[in-house]
Amino acid sequence: MNEYDSELVAGLLEKQNYTRADSSADAQLILLNTCSVREHAEEKIHARLSNLKVFKDKDPEVKIGVLGCMAQNLKEAILESEPYVDIILGPDSYRRLPKLLSEPEIAPENAVDTKLSRMEVYDDLFPARREGINAWISIMRGCDKFCTFCIVPFTRGRERSRSIKSIVEEVEQIRDDGFREVTLLGQNVNSFQHEGQRFHELLLEVAKIEGIERIRYTSPHPQDFDDDLIKVHIENPKICNHIHFPLQAGSDPVLERMNRTYTKQHFLDLANKMREQIPGLAISTDMIVGFPGETEADFQETLDVMRQVQFDAAFTFKYSSRPGTKAAEFTDTVSEADKQDRLERMIKLQREHTLLRNRQHIGETQQVLVEKDSKKSEKQHQGRTRSNKIVIFDKAGEKPGDLVTVKIVDAQGITLFGHIVD
Ligand code: SF4
Structure with a gap:
């Protein structure tokens, strides 16, 4: 989402005749688009800002801005700790940027704008993207779920969706720009x-656009995953057979305290239904260990879900308290040592499952979208299956953006290996 927002801001600036600088040292304007979802991300921004100060010291004309969720969350506190920052704009205030930059001197009372909007979806602004195979398109902003660990509803505000018409126009534009996947x-x-139309209906409209080969989306909430959505996956081959399905925790008391609004059994039933009905489906997930009050028995429940679902991939995190959230008030915190221990056990199990799931593809032929050179050899390409698995194979005259058929012959870690077949 932040990558997309950065492209959106770049689009706004290009309209004002700004061009990209090759490095911070060459830039007249440096904007950091920030994330508040974990404490570590915020710490990195403070460190980055103090590194950037040297450019401002050398040339006081250089402007430095902080955008996004951290701007929203910390507001004036940033100006106190980093007083050389010129601009602080929350995720709904990017349109203010050209006007602010046109002022010879940014007045301190104008420097901070973090008002949240119930309407802003940047429907009419198209991002300035770099070339590539996949383009990100934001279709809705904000969140009304209020999971107790999450800062997003406070930094990105209430849920609101773009119109299907403007999303379809943007997909047509990225298709014309050469992207094959959205x-x-x-x-x-x-x-x-949007106006009574739901997510599966949007997917069907996007799937009608010729030239777009693959459609992905992220991240769905298990509570809103319905049969209509499963049906479009089954019936429309452009909608990829990979679903990112965030579990967060497997124990019902923890899920309830997280306000995730589903139970372990509901999650398992849905995951089973998806796997049964969508051919070759890969499921990835997000998990948090060490949420306040999580006992070893609770953690075992999470491992039990992992064993039952056998996720293809997982993003695993130690719980990080975010001031202002409900969970930050819980006092029964889990020790750092226990968090670390649980995280390591979780990662170990996930590695086994990833390899197990990937090995099941050996001997299959898969349609692969060519992305780029492999990191290890320029004689090989890296591409992706519809189920989002990375595949490495010897080049045979194809180019990025081509769809090729690859026979899978090996799987190691998160990577499949194969060779092109006719
Ligand atoms: S669904 Fe929960 S975790 Fe996801 S953005 Fe909303 S509040 Fe945060």
């Missing part, structure tokens, strides 16, 4: 709703 983005993507 990933539809939303904090809670499957709660998309």
Whole structure:
């Protein structure tokens, strides 16, 4: 989402005749688009800002700005700790940027704008993207779910969706720019709703666009995952057979305290249904260990879900308290040592499952979208299956953006290996 927002801001600036600088040292304007979702991300921004100060010291004309969720969350506190920052704009205030930059001197009372909007979806602004195979498109903003660990509803505000018409126009534009794959983005993507039209209807409209070969989306919420959505996956081959399905925790008391609004069994039933009905489906997930009050028995429940679902991939995190959230008030915190221990056990199990799931593809032929040179050899290409698995194979005259058929012959870690077949 932040990558998309950065492209959106770049689009705004290009309209004002700004051009990209090759490095911070060459830039007249440096904007950091920030994330508040974990404490570590915020710490990195403070460190980055103090590194950037040297450019401002050398040339006081250089402007430095902080955009996004951290701007929203910390506001004036940033100006106190980093007083050389010129601009602080929350995620709904990017349109203010050209006007601010046109002022010879940014007045301190104008420097901070973090008002949240119930309407802003940047429907009429198209991002300035770099070339590539996949383009991100934000279809909705904000979140109304209020998971107790999450800062997003406070930094990105209430849920609101773009119109299907403007999303379709943007997909047509990225198709004309040479992109073959689109990933539809939303904090809670499957709660998309615009004038009575729902997420699966949007997917069907996007799938009609010729030249777009693959459609992905992230991240859905299990509570809003319905049969209509499963049906479009089954019936429309452009909608990829990979679903990112965030579990967060497997124990019902923890899920309830997280306000995730589903139970372990509901999650398992849905995951089973998806796997049964969508051919070759890969499921990835997000998990948090060490949420306040999580006992070893609770953690075992999470491992039990992992064993039952056998996720293809997982993003695993130690719980990080975010001031201002409900969970930050819970006092029964888990020790750092226990968090670390649980995280390591979780990662170990996930590695086994990833390898197990990947090995099941050996001997299959898969349609692969060529992305770029492999990191290890320029004689090989890297591409992706519809189920989002990375595949490495020897080049045979194809180019990025081509669809090729690859026979899978090996799987190691998160990577499949194969060779092109006719
Ligand atoms: S659904 Fe996602 S974005 Fe919304 S509050 Fe929960 S974790 Fe945060």
